[in-house]
Amino acid sequence: MLDRQLTLDPQVALRPEPFGALAYHYGNRKLIFLKHPDVVRVVQYLDNNERAECTIADALTACDIAESRWPAFERALDALTESEVLHEREQVTAG
Amino acid sequence: MSVNKSPLVEQLKGGLEAPICLTWELTYACNLECVHCLSSSGHRDPRELTTAEAKAVLDDLHDLQVFYINIGGGEPMIRRDFFELVEYSISRRIGVKFSTNGAFIDAEKARRLAALDYLDIQISLDGADAVTNDAVRGTGSYDTAIRAMNHLRDANFGEFKISVVVTRHNVDQLDHFKELADEFGAQLRITRLRPSGRGADSWHDLHPTNAQQLQIYNWLLAHGDNVLTGDSFFHLNALGEEPLPGLNTCGAGRVVCLIDPVGDVYACPFVIHDEFKAGSVRDEGGFTHLWKQSELFAELREPQSAGACASCGSFDACQGGCMASKFFVGIPLDGPDPECVEGHGEAAMLAASSSRDSAPVPRPMMDHSKPARPTEPERVPVTVSRR
Numbered sequence: 095m096l097d098r099q100l101t102l103d104p105q106v107a108l109r110p111e112p113f114g115a116l117a118y119h120y121g122n123r124k125l126i127f128l129k130h131p132d133v134v135r136v137v138q139y140l141d142n143n144e145r146a147e148c149t150i151a152d153a154l155t156a157c158d159i160a161e162s163r164w165p166a167f168e169r170a171l172d173a174l175t176e177s178e179v180l181h182e183r184e185q186v187t188a189g
Numbered sequence: 190m191s192v193n194k195s196p197l198v199e200q201l202k203g204g205l206e207a208p209i210c211l212t213w214e215l216t217y218a219c220n221l222e223c224v225h226c227l228s229s230s231g232h233r234d235p236r237e238l239t240t241a242e243a244k245a246v247l248d249d250l251h252d253l254q255v256f257y258i259n260i261g262g263g264e265p266m267i268r269r270d271f272f273e274l275v276e277y278s279i280s281r282r283i284g285v286k287f288s289t290n291g292a293f294i295d296a297e298k299a300r301r302l303a304a305l306d307y308l309d310i311q312i313s314l315d316g317a318d319a320v321t322n323d324a325v326r327g328t329g330s331y332d333t334a335i336r337a338m339n340h341l342r343d344a345n346f347g348e349f350k351i352s353v354v355v356t357r358h359n360v361d362q363l364d365h366f367k368e369l370a371d372e373f374g375a376q377l378r379i380t381r382l383r384p385s386g387r388g389a390d391s392w393h394d395l396h397p398t399n400a401q402q403l404q405i406y407n408w409l410l411a412h413g414d415n416v417l418t419g420d421s422f423f424h425l426n427a428l429g430e431e432p433l434p435g436l437n438t439c440g441a442g443r444v445v446c447l448i449d450p451v452g453d454v455y456a457c458p459f460v461i462h463d464e465f466k467a468g469s470v471r472d473e474g475g476f477t478h479l480w481k482q483s484e485l486f487a488e489l490r491e492p493q494s495a496g497a498c499a500s501c502g503s504f505d506a507c508q509g510g511c512m513a514s515k516f517f518v519g520i521p522l523d524g525p526d527p528e529c530v531e532g533h534g535e536a537a538m539l540a541a542s543s544s545r546d547s548a549p550v551p552r553p554m555m556d557h558s559k560p561a562r563p564t565e566p567e568r569v570p571v572t573v574s575r576r
């Protein structure tokens with residue numbers, strides 16, 4: 095699952111807060127709490143990254159998240175996908 | 190198990206960079222005179238924010254990344270610049286949820302509303318039939334609301350909300366409200382009655398009885414996330430092991446606040462009183478400065494004393510209840526909620542009103558009620574000038 099390519103839904107706004115960030119989905123009106131600043135960093139990395147092939151593993155590595163914490167991050171990112179904050183990046187076929 | 194001890198709720202109590210839930214009463218003008226109106230609305234205040242001032246506030250809220258605002262009043266659609274402000278807000282990526290009695294939603298307005306993205310509508314209804322509703326909201330107000338709901342449905346607005354203040358007279362109608370909402374493809378929202386505004390006088394006759402509180406709690410547990418509550422019933426959590434859905438803590442000045450029609454900023458929509466006024470959006474620094482620097486909000490974000498409730502086993506569940514409800518019945522802010530499910534509210538209210546040294550029960554401020562009229566006069570086709 096770490097090879098998935100996720101990105102922030104364009105209808106979602108992320109607002110930094112002392113505990114992490116608040117995400118609001120303008121489409122389904124859901125308010126989501128990102129409860130750790132490291133999760134916020136990873137989400138922002140996934141979103142800002144221009145590389146179309148950036149995977150979850152790439153993002154976790156780039157954000158210096160220790161591998162022992164990866165399972166927890168996978169769960170967090172799964173939950174964010176479930177609530178439509180994140181979604182699979184559209185595959186752009188080359189050429 | 191207690192949801193209130195979660196680190197997240199503790200964080201929220203310390204305040205956020207910007208409000209999650211900001212209510213903005215656009216005008217004190219209203220075509221109705223509901224007996225429980227939390228803002229004692231009736232006639233317009235000449236000092237109300239101009240269109241330009243309101244847009245400047247929206248610019249501030251945009252910079253703060255406020256996701257959405259709850260617009261109310263009075264009746265917000267009475268403002269001539271209502272659509273201009275709503276459209277401006279949405280263009281600044283601030284979603285709008287607005288509360289209305291529906292009087293100004295005709296077929297054309299319904300289509301205009303349906304065309305807007307990021308707009309939610311709450312139609313206020315306090316009875317599942319005309320008799321129950323009109324006793325609180327005034328003659329004809331039930332039909333007015335239903336007419337507006339029909340227009341919204343015809344315009345394919347989608348899922349609007351029906352917003353009910355729960356009273357002892359409509360608590361038995363919760364299933365009917367749900368059926369009505371389902372019939373319209375709407376979502377039901379029920380909220381708690383507070384002794385605020387004109388409610389300070391009507392609350393004593395309207396608030397649910399103790400037995401009815403259990404009824405509300407059980408009904409909410411049965412309906413879960415399908416019914417919205419604005420997280421307003423957290424004082425009921427002491428009734429059982431299972432917490433109600435939602436944040437279950439008082440957000441006043443921490444995640445919630447109110448901007449009133451003249452630009453004054455209060456800790457929550459239910460405390461229009463100088464004691465809970467942080468300042469005005471017209472002050473130097475505007476709303477942003479107030480949210481981040483106001484002394485009142487800083488105090489509210491400090492850990493609060495459990496006071497008289499410290500020794501009660503239910504405090505973790507109910508958090509001492511609602512600040513506004515205590516204030517307007519004269520109970521100290523660290524005392525029990527007047528509707529405390531353990532029954533401590535009655536005694537506290539009695540103590541507040543009978544103690545010889547105690548200050549008089551605070552009265553709501555900013556009364557814009559229309560002048561009292563003799564018992565419902567016949568409607569005459571001329572406007573009699575009155576002060």
